[in-house]
Amino acid sequence: MYRRLLTSLVFAGLTVGTVAPAFAAEAQDTIDYRQRIMKTLDAQVAALGQILSGATPDDQVVSHLEVIALAAAQSAKSFEPKVEGGESLPVVWTKWDDFSAKMKDFEAKTRAAADTAKAQGKDAALSNILDALRCKDCHDVYRKKM
């Protein structure tokens, strides 16, 4: 009997040992993917910031706003899997309703800015851009302080 129990425990251990890294890899993939998207947002907002500060010509504004809108939609989706880690605090998922409402707001406002830029030109879109790019609303509450 002890022998059978021991065999079962060894088998279970092997199974856990085999499955655990695969699960860990999947969780890490989810985190890596999120980070890729957040880095995209960071890069494009920085590029737009350079334009707004006058350091760079403004001929790419419409394109930057479209990329930001696309990446905002990507980011909203990328947080759906409940995988803690990276720079995300667990509160992302414990206060999911609030977090996801903020992300949807971000997605909608950046989409509106991109569409306005295409339809009415960059000046119309940029007049209210700071209201669309309220990154701190989430970062202050839901991101680890680095």
Place this chain on the structure above:
Amino acid sequence: MNRFVKCGLAIAVLIAPVVAQADDADVINYRKQIMKTMGEQNAAMQMTLQGKVPADQFVSHVKTLHLAATQALKAFEPEVQGDGMTGSAKPEVWSNKADFAKRMNEQVAKLAALEKAAVEGGVAKAGPMIQTSLDCRSCHENYRVPKK
């Protein structure tokens, strides 16, 4: 020439390199943000193809890559070279301008075709085109200072 004009010119001469340097840093930073966008979105798109994450954002990643490639095309117009530390663009970007621009334009055109296929048929239609549509090495091997 009165003393004030002389003084003003002297200050301008002293300040000019600082201002030019700041402008160059802005040009390089801007390029870097765009290349970073391409790197991150390419990696994210590859993850969808490898089955590491759901593929529902595949089309969005392709669209983003296409837009970023058009941004890159514009971002390399100012002739500001990197030194491998502050920026990675080799002088050949501008000394072989016609070849570099041709490669960049080809990349934009390939990504436009990829986006069209992705919108029409998703991963099934665009997936097989990925390898030939993303030819980053074509420029990086010739025009980027190797990473240390």
